[in-house]
Amino acid sequence: MTSTLAPLALADRMGRLGTETAFEVLARAKNLEAQGRDIIHLEIGEPDFDTPANIVEAAVKALRDGFTHYGPAAGLPQARECVADYVARSRGISCHADEVVIVPGGKPTMFYAIMALVNQGDEVIYPNPGFPIYESMINFVGGTAVSCPLREENQFALDPQDVISRLSENTKLVILNSPANPTGGVTGKNDLEQIIAELKKYPDVWILSDEIYSRMLYDGEQHYTPLTDPEIRDRVILLDGWSKTYAMTGWRMGFGVMRSDLAAQVAKLMVNSNSCTASFSQIAGMEALTGDQSAVDEMLAKFDQRRKFIVQLINDIPGMSCHLPKGAFYVMPSIKSTGLKAKVVQDRLLNEVGVSCLAGTSFGAEGEGYIRFSYANSMENIERAMERVRGFFESL
Ligand SMILES: Cc1ncc(COP(=O)(O)O)c(C=O)c1O
The missing domain is CATH 3.90.1150.10 (Aspartate Aminotransferase, domain 1)
Structure with missing residues (x-):
């Protein structure tokens, strides 16, 4: 035919x-x-x-309670507040609700951050092998994808020198992901601190820290986030969400944490694409973060x-x-x-x-x-x- x-x-x-x-x-x-x-x-x-039963029950109740309408693009105020508390508790930092944007999954923070920050020709350093959407999105917006290898002999942790040697005057963004997909590799505090120390010499470079697996660590390994460094904090975008930690992949629930003026721009991207994250899911997400763990x-x-x-x-x-x-x-x-x-x-x-x-x-x-x-x-x-x-x- x-x-x-x-x-x-x-x-x-x-x-x-x-x-x-x-x-x-x-x-x-x-x-x-x-x-x-x-x-x-x-x-x-x-x-x-x-998904744990208490979270499902919270969603069912939220549906019955009428959380079936549009909400603000950046997330329900009470859910943003709840995420800010969670980030503050889990990372040992201060965090305010206006720095939080609730989005449908982990991926949208990646998508929006790259859309909002990366111009044609800007270089973005990203882990390879790494989550495939990093490279895809960098190319999509016309950025230059600068691959940073992760090596088996280094247990797939980032080698700070590999990142540092790729920084240039055209670097706009560095993507970090620890613990990592696809390798399960963890880049330790000392190594991340070395990278951050070098990034302090590049005040225009942003950091997207994909911490979606931050609660999935073994053998006593402790999570470290660049958000804890006050000198670099304003240039860090935290990507996290509910998908992996709470077995909520199908709910489409994630959040980004970033300086409030960038958060407002990401909310604008939300208005233009999703309008908002499902209201009842956000209420259930609050139960996930505050309820029985x-x-x-x-x-x-x-x-x-x-x-x-x-x-x-x-x-x-x-x-x-x-x-x-x-x-x-x-x-x-x-x-x-x-x-x-x-x-x-x-x-x-x-x-x-x-x-x-x-x-x-x-x-x-x-x-x-x-x-x-x-x-x-x-x-x-x-x-x-x-x-x-x-x-x-x-x-x-
Ligand atoms: C490293 C990493 N970041 C982000 C995501 C996206 O998560 P979500 O399903 O919540 O969009 C994934 C999912 O596999 C991932 O492995």
Whole structure:
């Protein structure tokens, strides 16, 4: 059948927009499942736990109480106040409601901050392998994406010198992400302080600190945020949200913290795009931040168990090796010894043995030679998956 549609004449900027492959691989995996295949999901980055009951109840009550209307673009005043208190408590800093913008997820803070600050040709330093939307958005707005490698031999922590050596008079923004997706790597306080000390010499450079996994740390690791440094605080945009910590990925709830005049500009971007974040979700989000935290602790204890289990199983597989990451719920084993491209391994694991995972290259060119497993799945499924992966690697 011949198409009668005219060619799709998109705006040029669309050609620069990337994507998040996790959603595509998930769709392919679901498709195979619909055909009757048994697929084990280790691809998508979301907790496999349900949202804690107290949060769900708060949302149901909020719906009944009439929180079904538009609210202010920057968030309900009581929710902004609540987030400011949470940020102050969790980071040991002062924080005011007018510095908070509540947005539908973690991603919008990234999107809006880059839209609001980065001009054509401005350089943005970002981690690679890293969350794919950083690179996508930098390119989309016409910025110059300056890749900063994360190395396995450094346990995928940022090496301060790698950031410092990339700073230039054209740098507009540095993106930090610790604990990190896709590696689970954690950049420690000393290393971050070194980067910040250098950034003090560049007063026009902004910092986007993506701390969406800040509560997901293991082995006694402590979270550090550049917001704590008063000299740099006005140039830091904090990205955080409810998705990972409270198993609320589908609720679309996140927040940004930044100086109040920038917050007002981000609110303007909200008016132009979403109008506001769902009102009843915000009320539920307040319960999440102030209510019983035991479900978060239980989830973290389970992730910790799975983390150790999956790393042990991976290291028993010939052709794979993996260090024990200190954060998030991902592992990024090396498959370099196989000589196969990461994308080939991703596709073959899905098609041949029904294990859905992501090629390291889904997170940037520096991810070649690695695959990412999300261990947000049961111990039983992790064990079954690694058995299949072992079979695949042994057959090579
Ligand atoms: C590092 C990082 N930042 C931000 C996000 C976006 O979170 P959300 O689903 O709340 O938009 C993710 C989600 O995977 C992430 O891994």
